[in-house]
Amino acid sequence: MTPTWWGLCMPRRHQKANISLPKSVHRIVSRGKEYFYFQKGRGTENPGSRIALPKDPHSPEFWAAIQQLRGASISMPADTFSAVLDEWILQLRASGELTDGTISFYEQSSQIARKAWGALSPRGLKPLHVQAVMNGLSGKPGAANNFLSTMRSFSKWARLNEHIDANLTEGITPRKSENGHKPWTVAQIEAAKEKLSGVVRRGVILYLYTGMRGSDAVRVGPEHIDEGGFALTTQKKKRAVYCPILPELEEEMKSWDMSPPGPFLQQEGRKAGNKYTRKLFSRHFAEQRDQIPELAGVTLHGLRCTAVIRLRRAGLSIGQIGDIVGMSMATIERYCRFVDKKASGKAALAALIKSEKKPPTVKRRKTVKQKPSDII
Template identity: 25%
Template sequence: MIDRHGKPRWYFRRPGFPRRALPGLPWSPQFMAEYAAAMEGDKAEIGKKQTLPGSIAALIASYYRSAEFTGMAESTKRAVRNILERFRAEHGDKRVAHLEKRHIQKIMAEKAATPDAANRLLRLLRTLMAHAIDLGWRRDDPTAGVKKLRHRTEGFTTWEEEHIDAFLAHHGAGSRAHLAFSLLLYTGQRRGDVVRMGRQHVRAGVLSIVQQKTGQEVSIPIHPNLRAALDALPKDNLTFIMSERGKPMTPEGFTNWFRKMVEAVVDDEGKRLLPDGLSPHGLRKATCRRLAEAGCSAHEIMAISGHQTLAEVTRYTVAANRLHLAERAVAAMELNETRTKTVKPAK
């Protein structure tokens, strides 16, 4: 709407909820952050109306108002809410004071088919029980002694070079898929930051953005391949990646769309050329792998990726060094074999 001074104003409106002003320009970081907060606030209000005092639902609603939760990045809040809201739907009417260790163990056993999800829930249940103790609703923690489900995983699948080549061969330059892929591969950022990127983040050939998850600012010189993709875009879009309807994409919507782009990579007979499990985050790992294989130090990789600790990136440099050492070892062995064959035996 236009105010009395002739300036445009934007508001968040939803039936049954108060109107909320949205600052800044549409799709700008400030605008989108306030929009996300408005959406999260609405969910909390909806939850309040369904709670009973002393219940799991009431505890979750209280945790949403805690300093620990409100201090989280918006992307982390969404992930936590997704888990807790499913738990509240199943157990929200139960009394916090009646929760016992055997109940937690039963919940974990029921989720044995998805150990990663079960362990994430257990971690949040520990947090909720600590909050309950702080509130005086409990004296003990029923999650104490409950073990995580054993499950070995390397996390998100890292894109290998043959995967990268196959995707780019199918989704040519000028397509949305090619643009999104280039942004992920040549910046090494998370999906939540990639969907926010726009021309306002670029200055003098450097893309700078504050990561939503960590608050870390990263400044990344734009790779020539990425620059070519960005130069071909319309100048009036505030975000580089737009939906088919011409709107910025949410992180979740972007991941769902990107998965379809991966599945679309097929040969002439319609057979898929890429394995299951390749995701936007897997390209972040591929960027780190590429940097390590190019000889970059852990600190140099961190300057691009925004990782907070050396431990998070050391695995890439260790793997790259191991490969280089192995290559040198095989080359030395081949050289020694060649020398042995050329040396004539003494008479």
């Protein structure tokens, strides 16, 4: 199609960089061009100096500059474990494929490895070294499993990029944890509905009846509604899911304002209308939760487990639940293992009781045919 004269005269619409920026990094647009700069304490009484960053937020140089300004050591010799770890983190940020929360998780969990092996060559590391760190975290199964998960991702990348010769986590199994995120009880759910207020209560309802991850719950809004459900791509796994709006949630949503664009969960008070991050919403939830005795110890992620169990009890298969909540089949099976065993046990008991109540079979007496000579 030949462009019209007015189409040629219209200014080009600038496309924003689709990337999550870390703390102290800010983006501005001036005359259609995009600029990034680093400044600590922006908006406070004592802001730091504003330092320009490289223009391309998807380049390793962009993130290397941020690391340096944040005080991270990137002067380690190139053949050390610490330098390879830095390269991995920089490439994760530059790719734009993972959320900032996931990358921060990797950064935090890898600090143990950096302290232990930072100045060593990565080629000298073996699974026994990773296992030794795991053994040192025997009293902290959660931290041990986080470390193992990070090392698995790092090892896969490092081997592909020829920094190591073998998988550093081969043969290492996660720690068993008796704690973790527990599902909420009926009493806890009722207490939350009754005593939580404002956007925090709305968020809990959204978590409960959808099973969404926190990173998705803070993004979902009216624009995601499609024929009685929420259709969206998950932030963490980039997986397309379709979550039906259950009758209980539909009833709650009748009082929600559907007119403004943006997510259902928006900040209140001084920052009214601003979007939430997963961490900020969790913090605001914790502030209200800690004032309610019935909710002691509960977590938002526990509601994800609660939602999965509710769907399983409703008769949905593990595959169907995965399509709704965007969770792996292994995780769903882990969440539902007790529920499935309990349901199976009840079914077996019902069958046993039914068999015991079955009336005994009455055997018919064999009829002896009389001979004519026996009849008097």
